Amino acid sequence: MSLIHRTTLSPTKLELLTEWLPRQPWYAGTGGRPELTKAGGFRLDDPRGEVGLEFMVVTDGSGDEAAYHVPLTYRGAPLAGAEQALIGTTEHGVLGTRWVYDGTHDPVLVGQLAAFVRGEAQAQAQSVSDTPDPTVGRSWTGPAQAPSHGSGAVADGPDGTTDVVLDGDPEERLVLRVVRALRPGAGIGSPGGGVLGHVDARWRLPDGAEARAVLVTFHDRAPVA
Template structure:
């Protein structure tokens, strides 16, 4: 397995461009193995009492402008559930524990190049949340997941609300049976759709009063592609 780590900076004048370094190496345990233990503890998990059989089926990454935190927006599909339930799992990867975020720790892994890595529920990591809001606002691009340094053009976004500048803040999300709600400093609420509702074509545009949304696609075993709305932003 490989993990994209944005730990290189390319400088051009006053502009700093972060380029992710793609490490093709081992992770012990793997990300999927960590999620196999963690997902059933979530209120939005739809499986029963058995152990899920997870497969990483899609997603993308965002690059931390400071080059310190790995950010992955993963789609993990449970192969044991009827209809192959697809879960949306934002994860952040750090080289040291995130202070005050013990409750958000998904687990630790040993990276073949970088050593010990701490994996967190990304909705509780201020760096990931800030970059996710920047994506909604059109201020950053989704990148191909742990593969290249090219944008992932299958990820689409729209935002019609008042302009805002995403700033770092301490996120205080709440999980329920439907997903994760996160109030932002901009008077909005980010709603993460933890259990994805796929369609064979473009997913329906979120109903009013949604101010924005992000969508993407992922492959099926037959080679077709499904799409779903990953998150919406609404007025608080």
């Protein structure tokens, strides 16, 4: 169950992202300090109830009102081997110190995202406890027993993030691609060739209008190099 605590968070998520976002290769800003607003997103549940899983969309008012997709995980202790993915730590009024990670490096988030795209998990409302969010779209045309564990082979580039997803068979892989800079309508209806599954969601534009785009795609298996 996705339990949302109404409490303090210091520093806030947006404060952490303001420092982290400009260092990413897919950030389109031109040197100014980001002016971030939470514009949308959703959550998934960790079956063990230990890790918070959030897919956040923020808009940056410092330039052309760009929108960015940032998967986040929240942990009660550091994630071993993921130092490069740490966004920062924050003090939660109920849970104490929380380690906040770029979720593309977190195997729990990758596994639950694979479960969701195959229809084995529900998207949850971003800010309301135990409330499914039926507005989050998904599709899956791949095999029922698709890989579901992130290998840690994460690559960031100007076009987004890719993550090799492996599960047992070292000769094959499934590639997860996370869209970072969002464009309204991008990928809706035609996510692209070789796509086995996708996730799409909505967010609010600065003028109050609603936008939707594909946030994540899963691509066909290919031999491991």
